[in-house]
Amino acid sequence: MSAHDSALSVPEEVGLLYDRLTALDTEGTGGSLHLGFWDLDDTGVPLVEAADRLTDMMADRLLLRPGHRVLDVGCGLGQPAGRIARRTGAHVTGIAISRDQITRATEIAEAEGLSGQVEFQHADAMELPFPDESFDAAIAIESIFHMPDREQVFREVRRVLRPGGRIVLTDFFARGPIPADKQRHVDRLLRDFIMTLADGDDYLPMLRRAGLRFTELLDITEQSVRPTFQQMSRDNDQLDPVFAEGGDAKFSPADMVDVDEFGSALLTAEKPR
Ligand SMILES: C[S@@+](CC[C@H](N)C(=O)[O-])C[C@H]1O[C@@H](n2cnc3c(N)ncnc32)[C@H](O)[C@@H]1O
Incomplete structure (x- = not known):
């Protein structure tokens, strides 16, 4: 695959990337397409379970009640x-840029009796x-980094939230200058997955400019990014077929295990009343 086809917009390229990923057998991932979250002493917990834990921890910050309407921004396979709908009784609308993800998510929800x-x-x-x-409320689990204009x-x-409504999200950012010998690994990850790193210094001002009031910021790198790359480097070769056409430089989770500067943040913000 060529990650970047100049005839396409970034969202179109990302849509095609996830169409290809959807065609893979993803049974082993449990259907969620994000990193896990571990307590520091339980790194033996499998990724599938730890990924659900991250979903729960994020959803808990939305203080959802039955009947609440939730927007899932970049919903993957749904x-x-x-999970959020079952746990809270909320109604969840998911959007994604990949048409195949939307088709698959809809099929899975029907099969699980969640269509309503x-x-x-x-x-x-x-x-x-x-x-x-x-x-x-809104949630964006590891999707914002694919979007060329975060502020937009x-x-x-903000526009679609009711006053007082919350958004919780995770995003990747550089925790400090990335050493030259690690930069190529980060570049490869960003290129293969068509992502950008957030500007950590501008994140809170950006939320403010967009009309959102930030309420919580957690650096979850040590409990999320690092143990996920460790587990993936041990037992995950599922992504190989997607990137095989890319030729020589193929993303490898093992290359990222020691990149301390590649961070993940969990942020909560609200629309002022
Ligand atoms: C890493 S996946 C995460 C999926 C899901 N949140 C999860 O945790 O399972 C990134 C998601 O962002 C979506 N996405 C990327 N760019 C988008 C855009 N511009 N608009 C809507 N969705 C987008 C992709 O289609 C994909 O579903």
């Missing part, structure tokens, strides 16, 4: 949306197809 409680729609997060104030995403999320 596994987090289904979750729904999925192809859309670009930078241009949300929903009326103002149509959601009580946050403006759109």
Whole structure:
């Protein structure tokens, strides 16, 4: 695969990347497409379980009640949306830029008897197809880094949230200058997955400019990024077929285990009342 085809916009390229990933057998991932979260003394917990833990920890910050309307920005195969709906009784609308993910997420929800409680729609997060104030809360699990204009995403999320509504998200950022010998590993990851690292210094000002009030920021790198790359480097070669066409430089989780500067942040913000 060539990660970048100049004829396509970034969201279109990302959509095609996830169409290809959807075609893989992802049974081993449990359907969620994000990193795990571990307590520091339980790194033996499998990734699938630790990934659910991250979903739960994020959803808990939304203080959801039955009937609440939740927007899942970049919903993947809909596994987090289904889990949140089951745990809280909320109604979850997931959007993704990959049409194949939306088809698969809809099929899975039907098979699991969740059709009335979750729904999925192809859309670009930078241009949300929903009326103002149509959601009580929003969640974005490891999706924002694919979107070329984060601030525009946050403006759109603010628009569709009701006053007092919260968003919780995870995003990748550089915790410090990346040493030259590790930079190529980071570059490869960013290139293969069509991502950018957030500007950590500008994140809170950016949320403010978009009209959101930041309420919590956690650096979850040591409990999320590092143990995930460790587990993936031990037992995950599922991504190989997707990148095989890319030729020589193929992303390898093992290369990332020691890149301390590659960080993940969990952020919560709200739309002022
Ligand atoms: C790493 S996956 C995470 C999926 C899901 N949140 C999960 O945790 O299982 C990234 C998701 O972001 C979505 N995405 C990327 N760019 C997008 C955009 N511009 N608009 C909407 N969704 C986007 C992809 O389609 C994919 O579903």
